[in-house]
Amino acid sequence: MMSIAAIIKITSFLGFLLLCAYIYLVIIKIRNTQIKQKKQSWIDQHQEEIEAYFLHGDIEKVTFRPTKPYHFSALEDFFSLYLTNYKVDKANDPIKRFIEHFFLDEYRKRLKDPVWSVRMNTLYFLDLFQIEEMQNDLLDHLNSKDLTNEEEYQIYILLASLGYERLYELFKESKGLPPFLLNVMLNRLVHEENIDDYIDNFYQFQLSWQLSLLDLIRNKNLRSWKIVNFLEGLLHTEDMELRIRALKTFAHIGYVSSSQVISKWYEENSNREDWLSNAATGERLIFARLLGMIKDESFLPLLEELITDAKYNVRAEAAKSIRKYKNGKNKLQEIAANHSDKYSRNIAMEWVERSLDYE
Numbered sequence: 001m002m003s004i005a006a007i008i009k010i011t012s013f014l015g016f017l018l019l020c021a022y023i024y025l026v027i028i029k030i031r032n033t034q035i036k037q038k039k040q041s042w043i044d045q046h047q048e049e050i051e052a053y054f055l056h057g058d059i060e061k062v063t064f065r066p067t068k069p070y071h072f073s074a075l076e077d078f079f080s081l082y083l084t085n086y087k088v089d090k091a092n093d094p095i096k097r098f099i100e101h102f103f104l105d106e107y108r109k110r111l112k113d114p115v116w117s118v119r120m121n122t123l124y125f126l127d128l129f130q131i132e133e134m135q136n137d138l139l140d141h142l143n144s145k146d147l148t149n150e151e152e153y154q155i156y157i158l159l160a161s162l163g164y165e166r167l168y169e170l171f172k173e174s175k176g177l178p179p180f181l182l183n184v185m186l187n188r189l190v191h192e193e194n195i196d197d198y199i200d201n202f203y204q205f206q207l208s209w210q211l212s213l214l215d216l217i218r219n220k221n222l223r224s225w226k227i228v229n230f231l232e233g234l235l236h237t238e239d240m241e242l243r244i245r246a247l248k249t250f251a252h253i254g255y256v257s258s259s260q261v262i263s264k265w266y267e268e269n270s271n272r273e274d275w276l277s278n279a280a281t282g283e284r285l286i287f288a289r290l291l292g293m294i295k296d297e298s299f300l301p302l303l304e305e306l307i308t309d310a311k312y313n314v315r316a317e318a319a320k321s322i323r324k325y326k327n328g329k330n331k332l333q334e335i336a337a338n339h340s341d342k343y344s345r346n347i348a349m350e351w352v353e354r355s356l357d358y359e
Contacts, residue, residue: 039074213277
């Protein structure tokens with residue numbers, strides 16, 4: 001059992017640690033307040049000069065040149081607030097001209113700072129101010145041994161917004177972003193106007209990029225005959241995950257170039273050795289869902305085969321898809337009454353009684 005003296009020592013030590021933490025936080029707060037006051041004082045001191053610069057835009061007449069760290073920080077805050085409240089003429093942007101004239105050396109130094117937050121804030125401001133002259137520095141930083149996933153993501157976003165011509169080449173050489181950052185980035189970069197370029201380069205991207213692009217096409221509801229033809233080609237790839245993503249996208253789009261494409265695909269794949277395996281369960285399930293989205297009467301025999309699947313989820317998806325057809329409820333009643341397989345009869349009856357809104 002711990003003695004009273006030991007308890008007192010531990011309590012005193014913990015109290016000392018809390019006191020040190022409190023003093024540290026107070027010092028940090030005082031320091032931050034002082035820096036904030038210095039920044040505001042410097043801006044107030046040069047307010048008229050800054051306003052004059054925004055009026056005439058003559059960089060050679062600037063008298064409020066930043067020389068100290070808090071000068072740069074004060075101007076970043078001022079310019080950020082200005083861009084939030086006002087639109088600037090991109091062809092004659094006084095902020096961008098000022099940054100390119102006075103900030104580049106500071107930003108180059110910050111990009112090499114050992115502190116991650118300093119580098120990330122620098123990338124944020126480069127994006128905000130759209131500084132093309134830093135492109136080579138950004139490319140060099142992509143090869144840095146200290147590069148983090150978040151920095152790589154931000155640099156890709158920045159290079160894309162700057163119109164960097166070899167962006168696709170960088171994507172192909174990417175070390176690999178986490179799925180979340182990759183999805184967020186592609187969501188910002190890919191749109192209806194440039195999706196064809198990504199499709200043209202699709203097979204040169206890493207698998208993680210390919211899967212994210214397919215998710216993006218589905219989530220953004222991008223539609224064109226080029227996309228349809230591209231997806232139909234993916235149905236024949238050897239990679240099962242790519243096939244499943246292509247089927248999911250088709251199920252979302254709701255149409256193909258021809259019903260024969262789907263019938264022929266099923267004929268070929270249902271004869272695969274692994275078609276009925278556990279590994280292919282997801283593929284069979286998504287295929288059944290696809291048939292319910294397209295609703296071509298010629299697909300009903302395929303769904304009647306899938307309703308006999310050994311996996312409940314596949315049978316349920318097939319029954320739900322049949323229910324979506326014009327006379328689907330009658331077809332399910334027929335299966336429930338006459339089918340030789342009791343599991344098929346049971347799932348058919350379930351979906352006779354359920355609403356299509358049921359998930």
